[in-house]
Amino acid sequence: MSHQISLTVNGQAVTETVEARTLLVDLLRERLGLTGAHVGCDTSQCGACVVHVNGRAVTSCAVLAVQLDGCQVVTIEGIAMGDTPHPMQAAFHEHHGLQCGFCTPGMVMSAIALLNHNPHPSERQIRAGLAGNLCRCTGYHNIVKAIAACAAQAS
Amino acid sequence: MYDFHYHRPGPLAEASALIADCRDGVYLAGGQTLIATLKQRLARPSDVVDLGAIDGLAGITLRGGVIEIGAMTLHADVAASEDVRKAIPALGALAAMIGDPQVRKRGTIGGSLATNDPAADYPAAVLALAATIHTDRRDIAADDFFRDLFETALAPGEIITKVSFPLPERAGYAKFPNPASRYAMVGVMVGVMAADLGGGVRVAVTGAGACVFRQPDMEAALSKSFTAAAIEAIVVSDEDFNDDIHGSAEYRAHLVTVMAKRAVDAADCGPRP
Numbered sequence: 001m002s003h004q005i006s007l008t009v010n011g012q013a014v015t016e017t018v019e020a021r022t023l024l025v026d027l028l029r030e031r032l033g034l035t036g037a038h039v040g041c042d043t044s045q046c047g048a049c050v051v052h053v054n055g056r057a058v059t060s061c062a063v064l065a066v067q068l069d070g071c072q073v074v075t076i077e078g079i080a081m082g083d084t085p086h087p088m089q090a091a092f093h094e095h096h097g098l099q100c101g102f103c104t105p106g107m108v109m110s111a112i113a114l115l116n117h118n119p120h121p122s123e124r125q126i127r128a129g130l131a132g133n134l135c136r137c138t139g140y141h142n143i144v145k146a147i148a149a150c151a152a153q154a155s
Numbered sequence: 156m157y158d159f160h161y162h163r164p165g166p167l168a169e170a171s172a173l174i175a176d177c178r179d180g181v182y183l184a185g186g187q188t189l190i191a192t193l194k195q196r197l198a199r200p201s202d203v204v205d206l207g208a209i210d211g212l213a214g215i216t217l218r219g220g221v222i223e224i225g226a227m228t229l230h231a232d233v234a235a236s237e238d239v240r241k242a243i244p245a246l247g248a249l250a251a252m253i254g255d256p257q258v259r260k261r262g263t264i265g266g267s268l269a270t271n272d273p274a275a276d277y278p279a280a281v282l283a284l285a286a287t288i289h290t291d292r293r294d295i296a297a298d299d300f301f302r303d304l305f306e307t308a309l310a311p312g313e314i315i316t317k318v319s320f321p322l323p324e325r326a327g328y329a330k331f332p333n334p335a336s337r338y339a340m341v342g343v344m345v346g347v348m349a350a351d352l353g354g355g356v357r358v359a360v361t362g363a364g365a366c367v368f369r370q371p372d373m374e375a376a377l378s379k380s381f382t383a384a385a386i387e388a389i390v391v392s393d394e395d396f397n398d399d400i401h402g403s404a405e406y407r408a409h410l411v412t413v414m415a416k417r418a419v420d421a422a423d424c425g426p427r428p
Contacts, residue, residue: 001160020161020203021193044191045335047257056231056260062190063261066161067183067207110256131337132255 005069009034010078018065025049025060028075036076036105040134047133050106051075057113059132076105079112088112088150097146099137107133111147120151156193160202167212167291167314170204174312177202182314184227184266187258212265212316217242220322220349226265226315234259243284244423245326249276249344252330254337265315268300271307271366273397274338276330278367283344283359285352286320304365324349325381327422329414330362333401338362340402341410343370345418347381356381358415363396363407373415383416 006015009032016031028034028051037060040048044062051060052074079086085093088108098104107130114121114129121129126147127140135143160177164170174180180202183189192198206212212227217238224233233239234251253259253267253276267277268288281288281297288295291314300308309315323346330342339362346357356377358370376385391411396404 001158003161019158021156021158023156023190023194042194044187044258047255050257057257058260059257061194062187062257064161064183064186064190066163067186067205069163114256129256132257 024063027065047106050109091146091150095146097143185262187262230259249328274362279344279359279361283346327418329417343414
């Protein structure tokens with residue numbers, strides 16, 4: 001069964017007709033061509049598909065697109081200012097917070113939401129904030145360093 | 156995922172009327188269990204009735220010695236609530252332990268209770284704190300609500316609207332999370348009821364069995380002496396306990412005492428409003 005939905009994605013108004021069962025991540029990747037949110041596990045455990053819905057970080061594989069009529073969605077593609085990376089992206093680059101990069105979009109989106117909520121987290125709070133984001137390469141150390149550096153830079 | 160008819164009613168009464176007309180309808184709250192279940196094709200409802208657009212189902216109020224939490228209130232909002240922190244700090248701490256940050260920004264207390272997952276956190280709080288579950292039809296005491304594996308006292312089509320927790324004298328929660336899912340391998344909530352509600356200690360265990368349950372031996376021991384030492388020697392039977400790749404029944408039984416002791420140690424009382 002199809003439904004017409006209107007939402008804002010990365011600041012742009014979008015109107016699409018979707019099946020009731022279409023997941024947000026599938027709308028983003030397959031219809032809108034925004035392939036930054038990755039489908040890592042498809043069981044809502046890895047966090048590679050994290051995006052912001054109305055300012056809150058959620059797994060886009062665990063939300064139906066049709067639930068989000070009227071919502072504001074921001075993906076990893078929507079955070080840079082033109083050619084200038086978002087400070088969190090710059091911090092991940094600076095501190096080598098990635099290796100293969102597959103988890104990185106979700107990590108960055110979770111990290112931005114974490115600092116929006118708690119601008120000066122402790123290392124422990126950063127690690128707790130990443131509880132829903134899995135990385136199989138880095139051992140997390142440089143990711144945590146990058147987020148701490150981004151927080152320090154903003155103060 | 157199989158396709159389904161999707162509805163997003165405004166008024167509460169329309170939601171229950173819609174479900175009554177469906178061949179096999181389900182309500183959608185935060186979707187953090189339901190959507191995963193649909194994706195795995197473990198369920199094939201004809202209709203999904205989204206409760207997300209109904210006004211008045213989310214929010215937290217503290218008054219008259221009771222804290223009320225609307226059914227659609229997110230775990231993250233309970234965890235961050237000043238009122239909850241003041242009134243029942245252990246409840247806020249429990250909400251902050253559910254799943255991961257992303258789950259807590261979609262998942263709701265009403266959804267968790269209606270699902271009654273055997274390893275969910277909220278059932279332990281509701282049972283240990285003698286909360287009342289309010290629906291669009293009636294009020295249900297916690298002791299009558301949780302029936303069995305994924306089974307509750309809710310009738311077909313009945314909608315949880317809010318949950319009210321009487322403020323306890325003290326309460327504490329401890330859980331041993333499964334490191335992958337962060338569901339409770341075992342979680343124990345202890346609550347000391349306020350004197351005007353008859354006092355007494357309630358101990359509720361989640362994760363160990365098919366459904367949350369009270370532990371009477373510990374309740375009796377803690378009523379005499381509210382200390383971890385009072386329950387240290389209690390050996391919990393592992394009969395009918397969950398037994399899976401994550402932990403044997405015997406292991407979970409041992410964890411019940413360990414988590415109960417930690418919950419007692421963590422138990423704190425908030426200043427009365």
